[in-house]
Amino acid sequence: MGIIENLMIGFGQALSPVNLLFAFLGVTLGSLVGVLPGIGPLGAMSLLLCTTFGMSPTHSLILFAGIYYGSMYGGSTTSILLNLPGESTSVVTCIDGYKMTQKGRAGAALFIAAAGSFGAGTVSVLGLMLFAPPLAELALKFGPPEYFCLTTVGLMVLPYISSGSKVKSGLMVLLGVMVSTIGMDPVTGDQRFTFGILALSQGIDFIPMAMGLFGIAEVLNVLSQKSETGKVHSVRLREMLPTREEIRRSVGPIIRGSVIGFFIGLIPGPAAVVASFTSYAMEKRLSKHPEEFGHGAVEGVAGPESANNAAAGGAFLPLIALGIPFAPPMALVLAALLIGRILPGPTFIEDHPQMFWTFIGSMYIGNVMLLLLNLPLVGLFVSVLRTPIRILIPVVAILCLTGVYAVNSSSIDVWVLVLSGVGGFILRNRGYDLAPLVLAVVLGPKVELYFRQSLFMSAGSLAIFVERSISLAILLIPVVVLAATVALHFTRKSRAGEFKKPRK
Amino acid sequence: MKSVPQTPLVLLIIGLGFVGYSTKYNIGSLNNPGVGLFPILIGVALAGLAGFFLVRQWSPAPGQTGKAPSAPPILSGKAYGVVATLVAFAALHSILGYWTSIFAAMTALLRVAGVPSWKKSILGGVLTSAVSYLVFEYWLGVLFPEGWIR
Numbered sequence: 001m002g003i004i005e006n007l008m009i010g011f012g013q014a015l016s017p018v019n020l021l022f023a024f025l026g027v028t029l030g031s032l033v034g035v036l037p038g039i040g041p042l043g044a045m046s047l048l049l050c051t052t053f054g055m056s057p058t059h060s061l062i063l064f065a066g067i068y069y070g071s072m073y074g075g076s077t078t079s080i081l082l083n084l085p086g087e088s089t090s091v092v093t094c095i096d097g098y099k100m101t102q103k104g105r106a107g108a109a110l111f112i113a114a115a116g117s118f119g120a121g122t123v124s125v126l127g128l129m130l131f132a133p134p135l136a137e138l139a140l141k142f143g144p145p146e147y148f149c150l151t152t153v154g155l156m157v158l159p160y161i162s163s164g165s166k167v168k169s170g171l172m173v174l175l176g177v178m179v180s181t182i183g184m185d186p187v188t189g190d191q192r193f194t195f196g197i198l199a200l201s202q203g204i205d206f207i208p209m210a211m212g213l214f215g216i217a218e219v220l221n222v223l224s225q226k227s228e229t230g231k232v233h234s235v236r237l238r239e240m241l242p243t244r245e246e247i248r249r250s251v252g253p254i255i256r257g258s259v260i261g262f263f264i265g266l267i268p269g270p271a272a273v274v275a276s277f278t279s280y281a282m283e284k285r286l287s288k289h290p291e292e293f294g295h296g297a298v299e300g301v302a303g304p305e306s307a308n309n310a311a312a313g314g315a316f317l318p319l320i321a322l323g324i325p326f327a328p329p330m331a332l333v334l335a336a337l338l339i340g341r342i343l344p345g346p347t348f349i350e351d352h353p354q355m356f357w358t359f360i361g362s363m364y365i366g367n368v369m370l371l372l373l374n375l376p377l378v379g380l381f382v383s384v385l386r387t388p389i390r391i392l393i394p395v396v397a398i399l400c401l402t403g404v405y406a407v408n409s410s411s412i413d414v415w416v417l418v419l420s421g422v423g424g425f426i427l428r429n430r431g432y433d434l435a436p437l438v439l440a441v442v443l444g445p446k447v448e449l450y451f452r453q454s455l456f457m458s459a460g461s462l463a464i465f466v467e468r469s470i471s472l473a474i475l476l477i478p479v480v481v482l483a484a485t486v487a488l489h490f491t492r493k494s495r496a497g498e499f500k501k502p503r504k
Numbered sequence: 505m506k507s508v509p510q511t512p513l514v515l516l517i518i519g520l521g522f523v524g525y526s527t528k529y530n531i532g533s534l535n536n537p538g539v540g541l542f543p544i545l546i547g548v549a550l551a552g553l554a555g556f557f558l559v560r561q562w563s564p565a566p567g568q569t570g571k572a573p574s575a576p577p578i579l580s581g582k583a584y585g586v587v588a589t590l591v592a593f594a595a596l597h598s599i600l601g602y603w604t605s606i607f608a609a610m611t612a613l614l615r616v617a618g619v620p621s622w623k624k625s626i627l628g629g630v631l632t633s634a635v636s637y638l639v640f641e642y643w644l645g646v647l648f649p650e651g652w653i654r
Binding site: 168175193389394 | 522550
């Protein structure tokens with residue numbers, strides 16, 4: 001069957017009342033957590049993980065996907081109206097989005113952000129639909145050495161794409177891998193670093209750690225800051241229409257942001273954040289009016305908002321085709337699928353075509369729902385921000401405490417939540433990026449397992465990683481990218497005349 | 505002279521401690537890697553990178569005055585209150601029972617976060633634990649520690 005026939009079947013399934021309900025629930029919750037500080041898509045998905053025990057895996061997938069890409073929409077609302085990013089992916093939108101609000105163009109900025117997000121969401125679903133099947137076919141040729149190279153390169157790339165110091169991010173990656181070795185050895189099942197505590201034998205789960213690092217740390221951060229939430233601007237529906245000039249200037253950034261965002265979404269780590277910053281830098285460079293950036297340029301909203309949504313869609317590709325979660329929320333999608341006894345990976349599309357195409361169909365529908373929800377109901381989502389901090393913060397903390405216990409019914413998880421919350425607050429305020437830490441906890445056991453399996457295969461020869469063509473190609477990708485970046489840097493410098501010939 | 509950067513120092517100690525503890529396990533060989541091999545490699549890498557970072561931060565670069573960088577933001581009084589509440593919750597929830605602990609934690613958190621009256625805070629605590637119980641235990645069927653209520 002071809003793509004079109006499969007897609008039609010997928011749409012048929014996705015349009016069933018139950019699937020529509022889960023898509024609606026997902027995108028609504030996603031928009032809501034995108035607006036709220038402290039509880040992002042990761043927190044919301046962690047809280048809801050215990051509900052997936054009673055759901056079909058298709059419903060879990062639709063719900064979690066909706067939360068993830070819905071939060072990208074929600075994050076832009078607070079950036080534009082309050083200069084307060086609901087999500088890290090919307091930080092860059094604050095620059096020009098809030099300036100547009102100050103100029104009385106808040107409605108237009110919200111419209112452009114929503115339209116860009118819709119366009120990008122559609123492009124990323126298209127990319128997922130076209131690239132997932134061939135990538136899954138290629139991944140059938142992967143063995144432990146290839147998977148080791150893929151996961152290791154993923155971890156090595158993290159410091160380069162994270163915000164702030166590369167050394168600090170590298171330290172966080174190593175710390176995360178170290179934490180991941182606590183518990184049962186993935187090959188022999190022996191206990192390691194458990195210090196005789198039985199509860200540690202299952203290892204340290206990334207869910208309480210992520211909820212602590214992002215949820216509790218944010219609670220402490222908000223309480224440690226003196227500033228209160230600023231005035232929330234009201235936006236009427238009739239004020240939302242952008243001018244013809246604003247639409248004309250947004251089309252290019254939306255298209256470019258969608259394409260670049262999708263491909264950056266395939267990279268491990270906080271890809272949606274990187275995508276939004278890359279798009280902003282690119283639009284500023286390509287613009288005929290770069291001086292307008294930082295003063296309310298519509299391109300500065302359209303590009304990054306499209307890019308972060310496209311990256312959110314792109315992040316599903318490695319999970320579905322390879323079975324490897326390259327972003328922390330994807331690890332939760334993986335957990336939900338595993339609860340439903342579905343193992344994503346190279347044979348996923350072949351084994352569960354109906355689930356895959358229903359998911360694709362629901363993502364298209366979810367994007368339409370988001371557009372319909374976020375434009376007319378923007379005032380409703382913003383009204384959540386009028387909730388006083390003194391109420392909001394305890395609610396977020398209690399949600400984290402309850403949700404974290406509900407996932408594994410483990411008291412040790414409550415300790416992990418609290419300790420990683422305090423640790424995360426300290427590390428964040430010292431300029432350490434926490435996303436690499438969480439992702440390293442997720443990928444660490446896989447790296448070790450594939451490393452040891454590869455060594456068993458090669459009888460201890462490390463050459464196995466360069467002798468096999470696919471693993472060598474994976475290892476060479478970052479080398480080629482690095483070489484190209486250095487070459488580009490020197491080419492630009494020489495063009496700018498920085499390398500002057502010495503006088504004779 | 506610059507003050508010793510605390511975070512890389514702590515990470516260096518953790519890395520070295522990890523390497524030391526890993527030697528208790530079977531390291532094996534490349535042919536047949538044991539349980540301790542991978543943790544040792546990671547511990548060495550962490551200690552090495554933290555040590556490099558420590559030296560780089562500690563030794564004043566040419567042109568720098570050696571003045572210590574401004575201190576990062578610290579926990580405020582309210583945040584200390586939240587940390588104390590969370591630690592107490594983690595320590596006591598299995599003894600007091602989950603929903604009793606949620607009630608106490610919410611009441612304390614509301615007070616710490618700035619709700620001025622005890623009456624409102626207690627009401628908030630009761631409502632939160634009741635709603636959480638209904639959603640998580642009654643509706644979703646998740647079992648939580650009963651504590652002394654049993």
